[in-house]
Amino acid sequence: MTVEISHFPKELHASLEALNKDIQFEVVAQKGQSGYVIFGVNKVLKRKDVVKIYFWENGDHAEPEILAKLEHTNILKVYHAASVDDDWAYYTTKHCEGGDLDSVLESRQLGVIEAFDIAMMIASGVSCLHGNSFLHRDLKPENLYLDGNNAVIGDFGSVAPCDASGYCKTWTRHSLIYRPPEATATNDFYKTSDVYQLGILLYQLSGGYFPYLQRDWLNDKQKAKFDALTTDQDKEDLATSLIEKRINSGRLLDLATLPDYVPNSVRSIIRRATRVDRSKRYSTAADLLAAMNNVKGELPDWRVDGVPVLHRENKRVRITINGSAIVIEKDVGNGWRRHNAAHVKTFADAVFAAEGL
Numbered sequence: 001m002t003v004e005i006s007h008f009p010k011e012l013h014a015s016l017e018a019l020n021k022d023i024q025f026e027v028v029a030q031k032g033q034s035g036y037v038i039f040g041v042n043k044v045l046k047r048k049d050v051v052k053i054y055f056w057e058n059g060d061h062a063e064p065e066i067l068a069k070l071e072h073t074n075i076l077k078v079y080h081a082a083s084v085d086d087d088w089a090y091y092t093t094k095h096c097e098g099g100d101l102d103s104v105l106e107s108r109q110l111g112v113i114e115a116f117d118i119a120m121m122i123a124s125g126v127s128c129l130h131g132n133s134f135l136h137r138d139l140k141p142e143n144l145y146l147d148g149n150n151a152v153i154g155d156f157g158s159v160a161p162c163d164a165s166g167y168c169k170t171w172t173r174h175s176l177i178y179r180p181p182e183a184t185a186t187n188d189f190y191k192t193s194d195v196y197q198l199g200i201l202l203y204q205l206s207g208g209y210f211p212y213l214q215r216d217w218l219n220d221k222q223k224a225k226f227d228a229l230t231t232d233q234d235k236e237d238l239a240t241s242l243i244e245k246r247i248n249s250g251r252l253l254d255l256a257t258l259p260d261y262v263p264n265s266v267r268s269i270i271r272r273a274t275r276v277d278r279s280k281r282y283s284t285a286a287d288l289l290a291a292m293n294n295v296k297g298e299l300p301d302w303r304v305d306g307v308p309v310l311h312r313e314n315k316r317v318r319i320t321i322n323g324s325a326i327v328i329e330k331d332v333g334n335g336w337r338r339h340n341a342a343h344v345k346t347f348a349d350a351v352f353a354a355e356g357l
Helices: 010-020 101-107 112-131 191-205 220-227 232-248 262-275 285-296 348-354
Strands: 022-028 037-044 048-055 076-081 086-093 144-147 150-153 167-169 189-190 301-305 307-312 315-322 325-331 336-338
Touching: 010 022, 010 048, 010 086, 022 048, 037 076, 076 220, 086 301, 101 144, 101 191, 112 150, 112 191, 112 285, 112 301, 189 191, 191 262, 191 285, 307 348, 315 348
Parallel strands: none
Antiparallel strands: 022 037, 037 048, 048 086, 076 086, 144 150, 167 189, 301 307, 307 315, 315 325, 325 336
């Protein structure tokens, strides 16, 4: 497929034409993005490259050239970055074959340890950003990628410099449902605001309910009011107001929707990372990482293969539903055998029993 440069804003044409000399543009991303994402192939190096063009508002975000200097295992390497004018900038990176975490979550449910490990890798990348006096401000699955077995921060259009106290104020705000309470009424952002978004990320990766459609955040009475409105703007305003109230009251996440096999240690980390009062959160991504490291070795290795399966050394136990009965089965080497000693009434009871075998 040929990408027509003429379809982009006129002020971008010269930069795109220059990039197109080295990169054969193949397709423009169809997912909602803040700017443009173009996939292509480097004509000289024969590698898949990605070009991200974003609205940087003359310094409201990180200097594009500085992004190219960031070096960390969990930050996608920027090959080249530059400003186009006072409004637009771009950067180029490798193409991550594993896709973004949004696509991963759409395709399968992650196990406890896999979800935790991915969140730790992203937190490590954020810690590097903080150490270089940057805040990310838009840590959501769509902006994070799997690169082989590694998870990386791969979108930098929201990255902004912060002062020595870890604070920044910009003209822009990003995704509403990831917006921390302190940023709902203002454009204030802190290192603890990134920690808040990391808490949401761990919640999502662990299987918590987190819809993307604004209407899905409303209760039945609010939905009726929403549906009665006649303009999209009125609906947007109502939903935004109601969602912000949930954010500011600490009712955005429902930890009860996490799978029963997600342990209390993980729930506690999510709860602290997403406190409404930012002074009660982990103060930095490094502090969050330390807390995660402290519990990682104790996590049960639940994986999802159609049904939850607990993996242990030389042992596997799974939980299945047979009609109205919850059944615990053990892998006996040549198949699965029902564990007759276990009589459970709830899924949570089954998890407890399985972990005790």
